[in-house]
Amino acid sequence: MSPVSRARKKSPQPSTPSVNGLFKDVLRDFSAVAAEPGPFDVELLASEVLGQWWDLTIEGEPEGGEQLGLELIAFAQRKITPGAAALLAALKVLAETEEERTAAAEALAVVLSRGIPEPEWAGEVGRVTVGEIWRTGDVYGDETSLLCTFSRGDATLGLLALLDFTELGRVRDLVVIDEPHEVLAEMRTQIADDGELVVLEKVEPADAHRLLLDGIAATDGMDEPDVGEDYTRFHAVATAWLRALPEPSSKTAAQDWSDAQRDAAVDEFLGAVSFADVEAARNIARLLVDHGCRTEPADPLRVGPEKLARFLESLLGGEYEVEDEDLVPPVVLAWASWSASRNGLSEAASAALVEDVNEYLAEYLSDEDEDDDDLSDYLDGTESAEEALDVVARRKFAVPSLSTVIGDEELTDLDPSDPEQRRMLVIGDHPEYHESLANDEFDGTDGLRLALETTVVDQLWEDAPEEVWPAARTLLSRGLSREEVLGELVTVLENQLEETEEDRLDYDLEGYREALAAL
Template identity: 75%
Template sequence: MSGMSPVSRARKKSSPPASPSVNGLFKDVLRDFSAVAVEPGPFDVELLASEVIGQWTEADPEERLGLELIAFAQRKITPGAAALLAALQVLAETSQERTAAAEALAVVLGRGIPEPEWAGEIGQVSVGECWRTGDVYGDESSLLCVFSRGEATLGLLALLDFTEGGRVRDLVVIEEPHEVLAEMRSQAEEDRDLVVLDKVEPVDARRLLANGIAATDALAEPDVGEDYARFHAVALAWCHCLPEPPVGDAPAAWSPAQRTEAVDLFLAEADLDDPESGREIARLLVEHSCRTEPADPLRVGPEKLARFLESLLDGETELEDEDAVAPVVLAWADWGARRGGLSDMAASALVEDVTEYLSEYLADEEDEDFSDYLDGTESTEEILAVVERRRFAVPETDTVIGDEELTDLDPGDPEQRRLLVIGAHPEYHESLAAEEFDGTDGLRLALETSVVDQLWDDEPAEVWAAAQRLTAAGATREETLDRLVAALESQLAETEEEDHLDYDLDGYREALRQV
């Protein structure tokens, strides 16, 4: 879901100054403040000041434009300069700038310019209700805080990203917060299995806002929305009007023993054919979670797992068994969903999303398109079972037949599946190319193709059950297919139709049970 969907109701952005020079920019700023200061609305001065601060922050924090603007305003001795400095002494984001603005304002007032009547109201607002809506997994949420001054009311909407420790990705000031809240309620009602809406205590809202903004500001190059800088200063000021949370200890980092315990618990409870083969990926999942979300390392969500897969593609992690990534990540999603008490629909949607991300991950790794294995699946359990069975039937989607390379074949297409079976048997390729194809070789390929088709369709079900028993006993895939082909061959019946296999189905099922 899009956590910031109400941004269309954000305060309109003022036109950027036309003057290209720094002095021209400063003159435009003072002109804007002169116009607003005459009869300002309850929030006009704060929002204009926040926008100005955002502009110089985005331009280049190292240029110290804030201090230069303050010095420029001090020299002008006008009502516009007094208005700007009265706002900056509260809203400027560094103590040096706030102190400089207060001293400059004292100079301007000392030369006969009256102090703005509204100066004492800057940064002071009354706190209303706070609400939070987001995905049921906890990857992302929108926090709406309502503030008022007199009869005027505005909302502050913050997009929180918990895949990166709860940092704020965007900030928007909303003119009609009651309408936005109505939209949030409607969305939660319409999609109650995947969207949650909760009322938040103001003290908790302050913690989320303050910690989230601090986490974003600590990044060298944060990925933020277009309004983040514009409303940053006013968001910080209003955040300080929320009740201050009690001082508490930050979540303790998990010890190596706790991380190992989490891996062991997952491997013991998850449905993996070979739990030990998944230990490396499970360990990486726990390490990633502890790094990005120390408060709740075992929480699962589609975006959180997508970020994990992205981390595997950065080239810094060398995997011993890349084939384990897909089944382990899917099992982790399923295990985490059950552990977190998610509904069946939410758990199924999670696994479907993760499956799509795995498709992209595997494509980047020049592997098969994972989604090709999932046509017609619905539930979490079914997805996991289908992937395991069909990947056993068709483990590769690239092959070579003779001198021809075939890539990105569709395992769901019976004809392309047959090519993959042929490609897996180079010992028959010369016979295939001959004018008269050897009947024995042809029968062997036809039988294996039939077994692969049966595994793909899970019909009869005894084929996959036999394959699982054989592999559990230590047989390789090739050895298992040989046993299954032998069981099918033992039940062949004569038929007058050329290139058609017929067999005794009941006898075949019994033979499979005896394999």
């Protein structure tokens, strides 16, 4: 949300005040406002007072000050001062609950009946004129910044809200802006600089009312919402100003998708993308659909980088169970590409989405393997974030484990970047040869095939020639197991062998590349 620097400045508050001390400070602040009429200042002061109580620790209030609003109103009613009248005039409009607003109105009537004049601005609190409303956000629809302008006389303020559609469209932050025209100018500059990935459009007031009403309700309904530091501070004034917006049209509640609808979406995806293990891929795709239904029931199949990042976080957090964790990266990446096409995203937006998802998947793999193989064993530190995913996938296919057993000896924590230790891992995959190898009786056809498999594993590790890994992925997409894929690649390599003048075996590199491409 930008620019935070232009948000209304926050007044320092004591960390653990007493109830009476807090109430006296509030009345003192409102006495100053009462002397210098200004409805905007009154509204913002009242909102800040109410907002500071959300997480404030109060001496003698073990319940966290839940009844502070009603207690403050009762306290003010007993004071025959202009500050008490100013406070109650503000709270009868700005208080968060109907009970508090009614109590404030009744208390104000009591104070006024004792001869205290009503503040000149009392009738203006909450009454604002709605101006232009704009929204800007990413083209995917993950987040939107909504700028609403409100005026009173010659003064205009802006309410900037950050909405998160990866989590029920909730409001993550609220900020009151002194210079909304400057924020709008920055939005337009952003569009000029990055128009292919950002959108800017006007919003009808009734639509803005619905977005903010639903978004604030979604956030307030959470036990421990993750919100910006200004959310509680401007919550009361935001909800008060919302009443000036036209009532939103009646909303049709999003219908939860049936199992049949969810399965149909998965079938559509699997009809466009092939996987060796279709059922395992189906499990992950169904989780993606279920995640969309849970977090965005109005549009479960919308795709965006943040939405997929939240899905991966849910996997790491154990919210979903996956049958084959190794399939998560290719399925999520394929889902991103398929969904981008399905949702009509531009080529630039699709490319940026895939790039972001690659980066998130690299982080996912790192976190997932935190207690398993160290991914640093598969990387040399020179790869970019987007390259890391493919490098790890390729090298993990070549060397899926760093431990093996040869004969009676268990070998652990081998270094896959060491060719000799890679060879030990290949040998460990073939226990049928262990006895003959131990007796130095291993030669002939079996010896050649093992040597060729070691060569293929080396080629996959080094990605040279670069045609080997695409050929392996092609074979995997046909349903072949890793063992079967290596066997096919060994056969292709064997068919290119030729004797050299030194009676040694070599292979025709160009012929090998052509044969791999033919797969």
